[in-house]
Every structure is written in structure tokens, then in C-alpha cells.
Amino acid sequence: MTILNNLKAFNAALFKPNKVDALPIHLIFMVIEKCNIVCKTCYPRTGKKILDSNKFYDSIKRLPIINVGISGSGETLLYPDLMPLIKKLKSNTNPSVNVTTNGVLLEGKAEQLFKSGIDTLSISIDAATPETYSALRANRKNFYKILKGIDKINKLKVKYESRKPKLRGLFVVSKYNIEEVSQFVELSKSIGLNEVYFQHMIFRMEMLDWKEFLGEYTADEIVNKMKEAGRIADKLNIRHNCNEWANKDDIWQRYNDEPLNNYKKCIFPWMSLFAKENGDVYPCCMLYYYEPAKMGNLYEQDIEEIWNNKKYQKFRQLIKERKHPNPVCKKCLAPEIWDSMKRYLRLK
Numbered sequence: 001m002t003i004l005n006n007l008k009a010f011n012a013a014l015f016k017p018n019k020v021d022a023l024p025i026h027l028i029f030m031v032i033e034k035c036n037i038v039c040k041t042c043y044p045r046t047g048k049k050i051l052d053s054n055k056f057y058d059s060i061k062r063l064p065i066i067n068v069g070i071s072g073s074g075e076t077l078l079y080p081d082l083m084p085l086i087k088k089l090k091s092n093t094n095p096s097v098n099v100t101t102n103g104v105l106l107e108g109k110a111e112q113l114f115k116s117g118i119d120t121l122s123i124s125i126d127a128a129t130p131e132t133y134s135a136l137r138a139n140r141k142n143f144y145k146i147l148k149g150i151d152k153i154n155k156l157k158v159k160y161e162s163r164k165p166k167l168r169g170l171f172v173v174s175k176y177n178i179e180e181v182s183q184f185v186e187l188s189k190s191i192g193l194n195e196v197y198f199q200h201m202i203f204r205m206e207m208l209d210w211k212e213f214l215g216e217y218t219a220d221e222i223v224n225k226m227k228e229a230g231r232i233a234d235k236l237n238i239r240h241n242c243n244e245w246a247n248k249d250d251i252w253q254r255y256n257d258e259p260l261n262n263y264k265k266c267i268f269p270w271m272s273l274f275a276k277e278n279g280d281v282y283p284c285c286m287l288y289y290y291e292p293a294k295m296g297n298l299y300e301q302d303i304e305e306i307w308n309n310k311k312y313q314k315f316r317q318l319i320k321e322r323k324h325p326n327p328v329c330k331k332c333l334a335p336e337i338w339d340s341m342k343r344y345l346r347l348k
Ligand SMILES: C[S@@+](CC[C@H](N)C(=O)[O-])C[C@H]1O[C@@H](n2cnc3c(N)ncnc32)[C@H](O)[C@@H]1O
Pocket: 035, 039, 041, 042, 043, 071, 072, 073, 074, 075, 076, 100, 101, 102, 103, 123, 124, 125, 170, 172, 199, 200, 201, 202, 203, 204
């Protein structure tokens, strides 16, 4: 069932039919709205909802999921049911599990997280120095707290001779930190991260002024800085995604007022499901605050009913035809099918 479903899902991602006869194999969900810090790029975290873990698990347990991403519209490690939920997911289809966190509480939760058997821990840092960290994310003391948390996980990995969890440093690139991308690679290596992942800014509806976030930087400058970071990462033997930043035209179109041509490469609506704390389903995590892109609700409908409803089919058709379904898709540099497949295959 799982293998056949996987084949059908990859087939759907390649050929992009409006109606998909495979169930989603990739699941990303949010567990909590509350946060313990305030970041410049993010929303004000005023919500109080948390995921009902039993209800949620019941609604998705039939899915032949091979890959799960757990995050929050707030801070993931504040969610009280995180470890039991990971355990349930693992004992079901044994998916590869990635938890994304700001890392502030990592030191205290390191042991539990390590024992939960997660495959990847992604830690959002966005800076190579405490000064830039405090300008973008939080009090500089938290920068050192994150480093301590990472160190604790690494010590557990050594003690138990485990390669898991793989540690990934996340870095949302903007004019505030782009000068530190190479230094971030070096820092990541020195603190024992296995991978660095440079993310593009996601533009919320009320801040569609994309130029603001990369200021006066030209596409050439951005590409060159990312290439240099990639070269250093190769030399230090640390995994990276700098090659996803290599296309000057993509960068130019994204950060200027021009339609982006490559979003048709997006495969999310064909194989991936994203759910919010309240069970609302969206095609991907970039759209979760954009109400018109809501496809249904896991607590009110079966997944099959949502997955191929008229709205989902229309959305897939628009993406395939390169007609922007919304302003976020218009500016999204979604990964190509091959990049995504490599990531799926590597994670399993
Ligand atoms: C919303 S946070 C939730 C998990 C956790 N609180 C954290 O910071 O990792 C998920 C990811 O989104 C990133 N992020 C925040 N604002 C963003 C934006 N405007 N564009 C792209 N990514 C953003 C964060 O850096 C983080 O890696």
C-alpha cells in the first residue's frame, strides 16, 4: 500500500493531474500559536490555540506518511504533547520526523527530544553573531542558550553513538543578515550542525514589499554571496542548499516587482498536506495565514474529501497553468521535483 501510494504520489507530482489518486505522503503541521520570543520577520504571536493531539492523530493516522514536519505558528517546544505525539507517529508508519524550533528551550528538552527518536532537528538561528541575532530574533542571551542546547544534543549523540537527530541550522536571508551567510556556515560547522538551510523570506499579505527585505542588494551580489557560502560549506563538508540560490533571474524576479516564472515547479499540492492547530488544511506552510487558500478542515471532513475537492483541483490547475493562484505563490521559489525527491529519499 505504502510503496504503491508513494509511486502514485511521485507520479502525480510529475504529471500534475487535477485529481490525485494517491494520498499525501508528506505532512506538515503546526502545534501551538504561542511563542516565547519576537522575530522581525514573523507575525505578532497573539494566538493561544494548541493542537488537540488525540483528535489530530485520529484524523491523519490512515495516511501512508513517509515524512513529517512539526512546527508551530509559535514555538514548537512549548507544546506540552510534543513527545507523546512523536511517539505515536513513529509507531504508526515510522515516518522521518523533522521538528523545527527556535532552540531557546532546547537545553532543557534535549534529552526528551533525543529519546523521542526524531530524525532531524531544525534550529532557526538567522545569524552568525549575537549582535545580528538580537537585532533579528531575540535577546542575545538566547543566542548562547541555543548553542548550549545544540551542544547537549551532540553530547547525547556521542554518548549513545547515534547519528540522529541530524542537526540543521535554519537561516532566513534578508538584508539584515546576508553579510553573515558564509560566517554562519563556519559557525554551524564549529558547533556541530550537520546541515545549513538558507530560506527565502515568505511575504505576508500586509508586507508584500519584497524589496524592503533585501534592500539595495542586486541579484548578482546575492547569488555571489550564496555561492561563496556554498563553496565554504563544501570545503567544510557540511550539507547545504546554496545551489537553490544560484539562479540570478529567479532571485531578481522574486525580490522585484515582476511575476516569477518558475512556481509551476511546485509539487506541494500533489503530495503534501499542511494543517494548522485548529485542523484547517492548506496546500503548504507558506499559505497558512491566507484564508482564501484554505482547502478544508480535518475535524469536519475526511482527508479524501478535502484532497480532491473542487477547490484543491482548481488550485492544482492554476499552479500547473502558471496562473498565480494568489500573491504568495506568485513570489514563491518552490523547490523543483528533483530537489524534493532527493530530500525525501535522503530523509528516509
Ligand atoms: C514560524 S517558525 C515556527 C517554529 C519556531 N518558532 C522557529 O522559529 O523555528 C518556522 C520557521 O519560519 C521561519 N520564518 C519566520 N518568519 C519568516 C518569514 N517571513 N519568511 C520565511 N520564513 C520565516 C522561522 O525562522 C522558522 O525557521
